[in-house]
Amino acid sequence: MSLKLYFHPFSSFCQKVLAAFYENDTPFEPHIVDLADESSSAEFKKIWPIGKFPVLRDDRKDRTIPESSIIIEYLDLHYPGKAQLVPTDADLAWQTRLRDRFYDLYVNVPMQKIVTDRLRPAGSNDPHGVEQAKTLLQTAYRLIDQQMEATMWAMGDAFTMADCAAAPALFYANEVMPFGGTHKSAAGYLARLMARPSFARVVEEARPYRALFPK
Numbered sequence: 001m002s003l004k005l006y007f008h009p010f011s012s013f014c015q016k017v018l019a020a021f022y023e024n025d026t027p028f029e030p031h032i033v034d035l036a037d038e039s040s041s042a043e044f045k046k047i048w049p050i051g052k053f054p055v056l057r058d059d060r061k062d063r064t065i066p067e068s069s070i071i072i073e074y075l076d077l078h079y080p081g082k083a084q085l086v087p088t089d090a091d092l093a094w095q096t097r098l099r100d101r102f103y104d105l106y107v108n109v110p111m112q113k114i115v116t117d118r119l120r121p122a123g124s125n126d127p128h129g130v131e132q133a134k135t136l137l138q139t140a141y142r143l144i145d146q147q148m149e150a151t152m153w154a155m156g157d158a159f160t161m162a163d164c165a166a167a168p169a170l171f172y173a174n175e176v177m178p179f180g181g182t183h184k185s186a187a188g189y190l191a192r193l194m195a196r197p198s199f200a201r202v203v204e205e206a207r208p209y210r211a212l213f214p215k
């Protein structure tokens with residue numbers, strides 16, 4: 001098999017890419033990376049020294065592709081399927097990328113800040129950083145709520161890369177800072193994402209790892 005995906009099923013950025021793979025039933029060889037395991041982590045860093053996943057390896061083209069959005073763009077270009085995740089229309093494409101960036105940078109990243117702070121050793125927490133992350137998430141929720149008042153998916157009727165980014169970001173953000181009671185349109189959007197077969201499968205496959213989520 002040409003495509004190998006290095007990932008962890010519980011990681012939000014990996015889930016974004018898994019949703020894209022499952023949208024198109026694109027075959028790949030799964031390589032689960034355990035960053036807590038020294039040898040698994042060292043092996044992975046030989047492929048991508050930055051050490052962040054997901055990373056795609058395409059043996060046929062001899063390419064190593066890190067970064068969730070770039071992986072989805074690469075799949076769309078070289079392994080297209082029934083769902084086109086980045087529109088060919090240039091104007092729709094930049095708007096899709098903008099929304100993808102929005103969910104990564106203003107939902108996923110602050111959500112991770114809140115979660116990973118809980119994993120820090122006692123005495124090394126960053127309460128100021130966590131407060132900033134919560135404020136950013138609050139602003140993002142408001143904008144998402146407004147945007148989703150009248151649309152099905154982030155870009156309208158078509159499910160795109162922006163929805164792949166939104167799904168795990170909103171799913172985990174809702175765990176750390178629930179928005180169901182305050183942002184009804186955003187909550188409706190999350191419910192649609194959860195019901196989407198590609199993401200429902202991602203959530204199901206991550207279920208055995210739920211104990212990793214710090215309370």
Ligand SMILES: N[C@@H](CCC(=O)N[C@@H](CS)C(=O)NCC(=O)O)C(=O)O
Nearest residue numbers: 011012013051052053054067068069
């Ligand atoms: N910009 C990257 C972010 C990837 C990322 O932050 N991945 C997390 C897991 S969700 C990770 O590898 N964390 C491990 C670490 O930072 O050591 C992308 O879009 O792929």
